[in-house]
Amino acid sequence: MVQKKLLLAEDDELLASLLTFRLEKGGYKVCLSRDGKAVKEHLSREMPDIIVSDIMMPYFSGIELIDFVRNELKSNVPIIIISSAGNEENVLSAFELGANDFISKPVSPSELLVRVARELNKM
Amino acid sequence: MKNFERQQSPAKNTYGSDSGIIDLKPLLEECMGDVDMLKELIGLYKKNILEFIGKAKIHIANQDYERLQFATHKLKCSLLLLKTEDLFSIVEKMHCICVDQEGVDKLTVLYQSFLDSYPLIEGVIDEQFFNLISDE
Numbered sequence: 001m002v003q004k005k006l007l008l009a010e011d012d013e014l015l016a017s018l019l020t021f022r023l024e025k026g027g028y029k030v031c032l033s034r035d036g037k038a039v040k041e042h043l044s045r046e047m048p049d050i051i052v053s054d055i056m057m058p059y060f061s062g063i064e065l066i067d068f069v070r071n072e073l074k075s076n077v078p079i080i081i082i083s084s085a086g087n088e089e090n091v092l093s094a095f096e097l098g099a100n101d102f103i104s105k106p107v108s109p110s111e112l113l114v115r116v117a118r119e120l121n122k123m
Numbered sequence: 124m125k126n127f128e129r130q131q132s133p134a135k136n137t138y139g140s141d142s143g144i145i146d147l148k149p150l151l152e153e154c155m156g157d158v159d160m161l162k163e164l165i166g167l168y169k170k171n172i173l174e175f176i177g178k179a180k181i182h183i184a185n186q187d188y189e190r191l192q193f194a195t196h197k198l199k200c201s202l203l204l205l206k207t208e209d210l211f212s213i214v215e216k217m218h219c220i221c222v223d224q225e226g227v228d229k230l231t232v233l234y235q236s237f238l239d240s241y242p243l244i245e246g247v248i249d250e251q252f253f254n255l256i257s258d259e
Contacts, residue, residue, distance in 0.1 A: 014167040014201045018153060021160055056196060084196065106203035109153050 003029040004120060005046075009039045009053035009065065010082065015107060019052070022109035028116070036060020040068060047075055050120055052112065054082045055090045063090060066097040078119035082107055145206060145244070147251045158256055164204075165252060171201045172210075172241060179217075179237075183230050191230070192221035207244050213237045 055062035
């Protein structure tokens, strides 16, 4: 079975390590990018099967990322946004721009795995 | 921040919501029982806190509310992951003060409270981890 490629855009090393660990155990090939610039470079080279991105990242926010993927790269790749409580305005903007789902911090890895599988099953 | 006077006292020496101490078992479960992974996460938690302590000191001195707001925002997730709720409460208050740009004096008090509380909490985490690996 071919591993699904997942791009994780998260600058918090602690959360990124935990999520990468669980996603890899869940059978995904995870590529981790720690800031918006690295995400943009990665996406210009290769499109993953799904993107999981924090909203607040250095250089290039999750909102800008969605805009870039949907409007510049013209891709319908599923995008799940990670957001903090109290960031509802950004979540609304993310959905308006084409995010597929969002999950609140602190992220439960088990819940994320379910949501990732659900988005990939829709394809 | 109506209750600020009451809230700004240093964090009490109790941790977690019910048990009164930090419980690392839920995080160990998220690590699928992998103690090495848990150890790595605890190391990253400590690193994030030390970075925050350094950055916050500079941002408070410079009255740079925007950068301090970003730093508090970024730390909150780590604090929640290890369920260190007293530290979270302090950082959340710092975040609110940054949003409202209420003044450096309040931030200084809260920052000192964080500095006072963290060594105690770090000790509890280390003790909990030691107990966990002893149980293995």
